[in-house]
Amino acid sequence: MRETPSLRPSGFGTRYLTDKEKVWDHNAWDNPEWDDEMEKNAIEVIEGQKVHPVESHSVSNLLSNPVRQWNNFYARHTNKFFMDRNWLLKEFPELDMEKYPADSHIRVLEVGCGVGNTSFPLLQWDIEKKMYLYSCDYSSKAIDIVKGNENYDESRGKAFVWDITEPHSSDIEPGSIDVITCIFVLSAIPPTKYRQAIENLSTLLKPGGCILVKDYGRFDLSQLRFKRNRFIDENLYCRGDGTLVYYRTKEEMETDFLHCGLEPEACTYDRRLIVNRAIKLQMHRIWIQAKFIKKTNL
Template sequence: MREDPSGRGRHGDIPFGNRHLTDDRDVFEHNAWDNMPWDEEMEREAKEMVERQKTAKVSEEKGRSLLEEPANYWDAFYANHTNKFFMDRNWLLKEFPELDTQQSETSMRALEVGCGVGNTTFPILDLDKDKKLFLYSCDFSPKAVEVLKGSEKFDPSRCTAFVWDITQSPPPDAPPPSTLDLVICVYVLSAIEPKKLHQTLLILRSLLKPGGSLLLKDYGRYDMAQLRFKGDRLIDDNLYCRGDGTLVYFFDSDELDERLREAGFEKEANVVDRRLIVNRAKKVKMQRVWLQAKYRRPL
């Protein structure tokens, strides 16, 4: 599972909804429960599962191949699925109210990183009723960008799309330094090899105006997707390959905060979204863990 496209949330002390499970007997009354705390036993079991995965890591040769050409695997993914895999992220405004251009008195410029085939691009443009926003959308899969630009929804007067591996220097199509109000990374940083993350964050920071914001949502440590991995998937600590060869890393909140501060960002919000997803028909409970964060380039 890549993500839960129905996620909800907001920045604050009590994020992500108010459906709280107060009696375990009611667990199958709804499909999801918000702000679910973990007890010591759950944490211990999760750690033990991850430790067991270390006994069946991918081979050194396979791991090296997966890390050397990650874009190739995403290109193959989009060539296979085109625009039929992910759902549009229509929850964006609830989690990132900064995207509400109706609350802004001036025009805005934003970069969406890892745009894929437009599941974030088009919802963002739909939110921009007054057409105050110009959106740059990039992905390191040429096939994804091709599908995005071929959509009837694509409007080149409001958006530009281009190929960019954000671990590398910006291409000519990228926005100039210090010109962006927002950079949006939804399930993007987890697809980057950890040793390349610092340089990536420095590049993204350089594109923001002083005071501009980096909006993040990504996978948290011990999310269900991490615990479900079987043998021949673990490359390095908390870094995995899916069956199609694409990479995914699971962040700890403190670790993510440290990496962003090292790159010169200031924290505005960094919260852990722990949610219990329920399959009521099969009586199955699934623990999801996501991180949502907002950091800014200092003034």
């Protein structure tokens, strides 16, 4: 079996705040301190959000029709909302095809591909064409945009619609995928469907294959900035456009993946302190970055 490169920490930078008096010198700091007082304040903010939740008659519609919300999102924004993820190879070297032997044939599945902000950069970087890339999304509008891109080439990859909370796609043979990417995707799934989604993805992995995850962590600034009528349930919210987002802890994520037969090789918080120097405001980004391996004895 090929050797899989190890997960490296977030490559955003190595700017550490060692002197708190200098916090305003830069717009961002890596791996900042997170203490009990900060967590207490975050919990108080969330308790305040619960006072004005989403109206009950809207909740069932939001939970049962996520596809509609995402189709509306892509119909409105097309390919002009997200930026290409040019940091991918630095944070996930498993996707760097230069690290594999010349005769390698690596099958990758990108989950929640949107309009191709991961797909097309990965194919562009794969100069020797070692990768075959499957790209799926449960928004048909997003897939239409991907297929309409001038760089879409089915000799190198295939895009298709798939709700990963449903049985695995017939577009992919079970046990055939080397690497699956889930970049800010699993948080869009209601907690009740989370494990089913992971199990569905696991069936597509080869033994020893991996799932790479980057997603929102509990108490991320985006969670704490929600105002009235966004709270649905514990750590589950709807955005203004109706799309869902759930904020996990890394322990919660590890438990769910282990339940589905996937072992954590790495699962860490990727923290960032964002500084607005104009108004003297400090905000914490808290993401989870992880790599889970499919057990070889299943």
